[in-house]
Amino acid sequence: MNRLSVNLGKLQLTNPIITASGTCGFGYELSPYLTTLPGGIVLKGLTLEERQGNPTPRIAETPAGILNSIGLQNPGLAKFKQSYRTKIADIDTCIIANISGNTVEEYARLTEELSKLAEIDAIEVNISCPNVKKGGMAFGTDPIAAHQVVSEVVKRSSLPVIAKLSPNVTDIRVIARAVEEAGADVISMINTMLGMKIDIRSGCPVLGNIMGGLSGPAIRPIAIRMVYQVAQVVDIPIIGMGGVRTLEDVLEMLMAGATAVSVGTATMIDPALPSRLVQELADYCREKEIVNLKSIVGMALPSEMNV
Amino acid sequence: MNRLSVNLGKLQLTNPIITASGTCGFGYELSPYLTTLPGGIVLKGLTLEERQGNPTPRIAETPAGILNSIGLQNPGLAKFKQSYRTKIADIDTCIIANISGNTVEEYARLTEELSKLAEIDAIEVNISCPNVKKGGMAFGTDPIAAHQVVSEVVKRSSLPVIAKLSPNVTDIRVIARAVEEAGADVISMINTMLGMKIDIRSGCPVLGNIMGGLSGPAIRPIAIRMVYQVAQVVDIPIIGMGGVRTLEDVLEMLMAGATAVSVGTATMIDPALPSRLVQELADYCREKEIVNLKSIVGMALPSEMNV
Amino acid sequence: MSQICRSQIIEVLHLNDRYSCLQIYAPQIAETAQAGQFVNLQVGEDGSIDPLLKRPFSIHRIDRELGMIYLLIKVVGVGTEKLQKMKAGQGLEMIGPLGHGFRLQNTGKALLVAGGIGIAPLYELAVQLSESGVEVTVLLGVTDQKDLILSTVMEEYDPQIIMVNPGVSSQRKGLVTELAAECLSSKEYDQIYVCGPEPMLKALHQQLGSNLINSQFSLEERMGCGVGLCFSCVCKVKQDDGTGEWKHERVCTCGPVFMGNEVVF
Amino acid sequence: MSQICRSQIIEVLHLNDRYSCLQIYAPQIAETAQAGQFVNLQVGEDGSIDPLLKRPFSIHRIDRELGMIYLLIKVVGVGTEKLQKMKAGQGLEMIGPLGHGFRLQNTGKALLVAGGIGIAPLYELAVQLSESGVEVTVLLGVTDQKDLILSTVMEEYDPQIIMVNPGVSSQRKGLVTELAAECLSSKEYDQIYVCGPEPMLKALHQQLGSNLINSQFSLEERMGCGVGLCFSCVCKVKQDDGTGEWKHERVCTCGPVFMGNEVVF
Ligand SMILES: Cc1cc2nc3c(=O)[nH]c(=O)nc-3n(C[C@H](O)[C@H](O)[C@H](O)COP(=O)(O)OP(=O)(O)OC[C@H]3O[C@@H](n4cnc5c(N)ncnc54)[C@H](O)[C@@H]3O)c2cc1C
Ligand SMILES: Cc1cc2nc3c(=O)[nH]c(=O)nc-3n(C[C@H](O)[C@H](O)[C@H](O)COP(=O)(O)OP(=O)(O)OC[C@H]3O[C@@H](n4cnc5c(N)ncnc54)[C@H](O)[C@@H]3O)c2cc1C
Ligand SMILES: Cc1cc2nc3c(=O)[nH]c(=O)nc-3n(C[C@H](O)[C@H](O)[C@H](O)COP(=O)(O)O)c2cc1C
Numbered sequence A, B: 001m002n003r004l005s006v007n008l009g010k011l012q013l014t015n016p017i018i019t020a021s022g023t024c025g026f027g028y029e030l031s032p033y034l035t036t037l038p039g040g041i042v043l044k045g046l047t048l049e050e051r052q053g054n055p056t057p058r059i060a061e062t063p064a065g066i067l068n069s070i071g072l073q074n075p076g077l078a079k080f081k082q083s084y085r086t087k088i089a090d091i092d093t094c095i096i097a098n099i100s101g102n103t104v105e106e107y108a109r110l111t112e113e114l115s116k117l118a119e120i121d122a123i124e125v126n127i128s129c130p131n132v133k134k135g136g137m138a139f140g141t142d143p144i145a146a147h148q149v150v151s152e153v154v155k156r157s158s159l160p161v162i163a164k165l166s167p168n169v170t171d172i173r174v175i176a177r178a179v180e181e182a183g184a185d186v187i188s189m190i191n192t193m194l195g196m197k198i199d200i201r202s203g204c205p206v207l208g209n210i211m212g213g214l215s216g217p218a219i220r221p222i223a224i225r226m227v228y229q230v231a232q233v234v235d236i237p238i239i240g241m242g243g244v245r246t247l248e249d250v251l252e253m254l255m256a257g258a259t260a261v262s263v264g265t266a267t268m269i270d271p272a273l274p275s276r277l278v279q280e281l282a283d284y285c286r287e288k289e290i291v292n293l294k295s296i297v298g299m300a301l302p303s304e305m306n307v
Numbered sequence C, D: 001m002s003q004i005c006r007s008q009i010i011e012v013l014h015l016n017d018r019y020s021c022l023q024i025y026a027p028q029i030a031e032t033a034q035a036g037q038f039v040n041l042q043v044g045e046d047g048s049i050d051p052l053l054k055r056p057f058s059i060h061r062i063d064r065e066l067g068m069i070y071l072l073i074k075v076v077g078v079g080t081e082k083l084q085k086m087k088a089g090q091g092l093e094m095i096g097p098l099g100h101g102f103r104l105q106n107t108g109k110a111l112l113v114a115g116g117i118g119i120a121p122l123y124e125l126a127v128q129l130s131e132s133g134v135e136v137t138v139l140l141g142v143t144d145q146k147d148l149i150l151s152t153v154m155e156e157y158d159p160q161i162i163m164v165n166p167g168v169s170s171q172r173k174g175l176v177t178e179l180a181a182e183c184l185s186s187k188e189y190d191q192i193y194v195c196g197p198e199p200m201l202k203a204l205h206q207q208l209g210s211n212l213i214n215s216q217f218s219l220e221e222r223m224g225c226g227v228g229l230c231f232s233c234v235c236k237v238k239q240d241d242g243t244g245e246w247k248h249e250r251v252c253t254c255g256p257v258f259m260g261n262e263v264v265f
């Protein structure tokens, strides 16, 4: 029996470590560094049409974090099907597509098309990208819009649907309940926090796109708090992320109420990390005689609440 | 002429460095460490009645930040007038009271009473404390409630009124406009971000009060972004804060659109820092031949926007 | 008055992998420091963000003539790990001396009760008490064999030791509160000083009875600033008004030493 | 294939306060590295949060037999400052060799044009070109006196130097593009290699005309991962479809070296 296997609704993972969208390319760039496969790999955000993304610089360092403003550069659905599918076909773990659109209809079309691909095991609906003008975060900061997008995706999808939430909201529980009600199988959270950095030598914003998304260890306390809050108000499983970099961080995220844990920024810094985390978690479970991760998921929640 | 002097509406500061509420006690604890006085000192949050605050632990470290859950421990208005006033009377800089209440009426009464005290030069309305159950952040996350509190305070105050905003909102510009319309003379931002940490050895939240407010360098990119956003939609001056620790950080905050800059967490770590920042800023201005800080305030804003 | 100063590590004595003793040149602090006071020190370079906060440590020994202070450090996390790895010659930013130390009486018998690293501030206390002619009895409760090294720092005061997990050794098994009870029932003490983990303090506090009035407790709480700015470090003490109600006081400025009849557990 | 490996600093040669040359033992990288490739290295301990990201540096020299690589570092910020202060014997986590290096031809004449620290990858290139019999001309544009030290690392190739701010020196004043123009008008070059700051690359790119097809540009862009995961590091290159439209390509995996007729400024 595999102590590390977890269920995310209909989706079964061999272990709860996932690589986060936008930080592991389209999987094939990362896989050479992976000795043990994480339970899931979430592909870079896809849109219907090809996008070139934002001007450079697209990345800046901040205390214990990074700002990025990639702006969803991606080959678009057609090229993805043509040239990228084959590159991920051999990666023997759950492959999760991450989709964005300007309109509900775009999300719906992407869903339909991706549902047909054998290489894709689930669809993550990005309603939280802070780096694009239209769509993106706008859907993720309004419960009605979030409900609308997610229910349309659910309707069109033959695969499990993961709704990815934005932390740039007053009360994330409201959005979480909306997407649960819309039929999402899983919630993933958090996307990046909107932030900015100014170059004091020039007096100008550092990023080409002025603002960007803050990720990395700096935001972990916010991510932990939000996972902890949402775990108390929804019944669907949560993929927790935001600043996870060590086994301790993985455990903290699980204890806050996440069933699986994504690593984003930390994978960029050390592409071998996802594999190491799987190993370390296995060792930890063996040592602590944990036979099912359920026994630590949500440990920190108020006691009636343990999931 | 003093190159560093700045005007915050009716309030004149000899320099733009301020020590943030809750991180410099009631001023007298900090003043022994200050060789040069900052332009302002904001006192620990006051409430009408004495409060003992939250259970310990009240502080935890996170990557490049800290979480606190003090919970507004303070002597209450009566004891403040009795025992604390005299202790601050000798500190020769702007003394700003920071007030919180459960109801609008409590804010109003505090304002009336504090307006009578010769030691107090301005009132900062804390509508953003994440560490108390009633009031606090609830006022700061709803534009209507924020407007109501601030306009009542403005009505009862004979002193300049500073509205302190919470970053835990979807769009801080909406709240900023509400408090400007309510008559605030100045906006100060940001208060702490709601966060949490779990002790993985026990599986329990580290803080006695479970969640706390995240401050320190980790949140600086978020603070810079919010100041930058708000500077574009209000006409009143902004006191910027959040993770400022070095001269470079002060400059970044000014360039983002803040007229004055508060240091919180960094003052706790190094009580001599506010004085050093004043000195370093003076040296910087001399070296760069800056005769009025206005020339750098808002430098990073879109060009039509320079304030 | 406390000062912010750059001090220098003279020696790091590794007692074992859990405990180290740091000898630090800090003449401004050594000059006025009193037993029971502490310093707040920045681990790593100035402006370090990892760790961000300063760390509080009791002053273990003071050598006023040489301008030295000594700290006894137990490794428990990132900060103490880094401290232990520091080398002679490295600089340290610290603030001190901080807080209220022990209030010493110059006569009679004193009982010093330590739990583990709680022994740190009691050494300087023992030195000063015995120099002024007080008869000093030291009790030390420890957890395991590794902790035994703590008794050596007190050797000259011949500490009585009791251990939670004696393992193979010949040490007595039990809690330091048992030792304290025995001492208190067989002899009268005019001064009682206690420092150790909270459960121990609490147990002793309950057990002291009429002796509470002669007792002083050195408390620990997570600190932000160490100098009274942030209200992170509070403990419960009795209200002045005699109502029996408690209030929160800052350990860093009102403590870390509190009178036994003042503190509430 | 690139590898993640722990390497060791053998020597840090301080050329002056702005430039250092690191000799690093990294046999896995030295084995397959090619001129123009780079490594991405973690400054500070593993798991450091300050700085958080790895830093990309061109491979300056390769000594396959000894398993050594050399990096030429210009101090510009936190990371390079810390690197410069590292000591022989310290470990370094790095990934490499990364990206596509220069595509060398074994015949004819080569013009190597460097702006400042852009000289770094050109040294190994010059070595390899001359070993295969190519005639190598090196042009180096620098800003000031301190930069002059860069010419010494290329001494054996007798670089022609031009300086923006010659100050009191006898150096020629001007931009490296002027030197390049002179060379190109007086001689035919079969291979042109360029590395330096963007304005210089752009100016040369405009000036090269029909020579673009024989030219290779080594680009720099802020990087997140260095291995193609994050799309931080893009530059503009021509679409394959001949429309003349540009697209964004990752410098770290498709570059850092691009053909002159492919890149768009
Ligand atoms: C007034 C005072 C005097 C002290 N004197 C000494 C001393 O002489 N020698 C000594 O070794 N230690 C002393 N301590 C405790 C010491 O401050 C902590 O062990 C140290 O700050 C831990 O730092 P860290 O980075 O290694 O641990 P962290 O990684 O920050 O934390 C590890 C664990 O240590 C504990 N801890 C952290 N901070 C404190 C704190 N302020 N108080 C109590 N527990 C804490 C927590 O359980 C935490 O989970 C004293 C504390 C106070 C408040
Ligand atoms: C493929 C590649 C090869 C490189 N080779 C070398 C080399 O051989 N020797 C060398 O000294 N430098 C080289 N660089 C540049 C080097 O990576 C940066 O100078 C270094 O990362 C700066 O780190 P820092 O922490 O000192 O500066 P930071 O504090 O991070 O930044 C200081 C300033 O440096 C500049 N900078 C930061 N990162 C980059 C970057 N990735 N590219 C360009 N500019 C940057 C910015 O202007 C920034 O304001 C190379 C960069 C790339 C992308
Ligand atoms: C460079 C970069 C690109 C990202 N691109 C995407 C994306 O395309 N779609 C998406 O849903 N999230 C994207 N994210 C957000 C991450 O998936 C993740 O939610 C966030 O970074 C927080 O996790 P971390 O702190 O572990 O990085 C991106 C993050 C980074 C740093």
Ligand SMILES: Cc1cc2nc3c(=O)[nH]c(=O)nc-3n(C[C@H](O)[C@H](O)[C@H](O)COP(=O)(O)O)c2cc1C
Binding pocket: B020, B021, B022, B023, B044, B045, B046, B068, B070, B072, B098, B126, B129, B164, B190, B191, B192, B214, B215, B216, B217, B219, B241, B242, B243, B244, B262, B263, B264, B265, B266, C224, C230
């Ligand atoms: C320990 C602590 C106590 C605080 N108490 C108050 C308070 O009473 N009233 C208030 O308006 N803000 C309070 N704050 C928020 C700070 O004033 C400031 O807005 C915030 O910490 C961000 O700035 P910084 O990153 O420089 O600390 C407190 C912050 C800390 C860390």
Ligand code: FES
Binding pocket: C222, C223, C224, C225, C226, C227, C228, C229, C230, C231, C232, C233, C234, C250, C251, C252, C253
């Ligand atoms: S630690 Fe800040 S008040 Fe005591």
Ligand code: FES
Binding pocket: D222, D223, D224, D225, D226, D227, D228, D229, D230, D231, D232, D233, D234, D250, D251, D252, D253
């Ligand atoms: S740096 Fe991440 S893709 Fe190039």
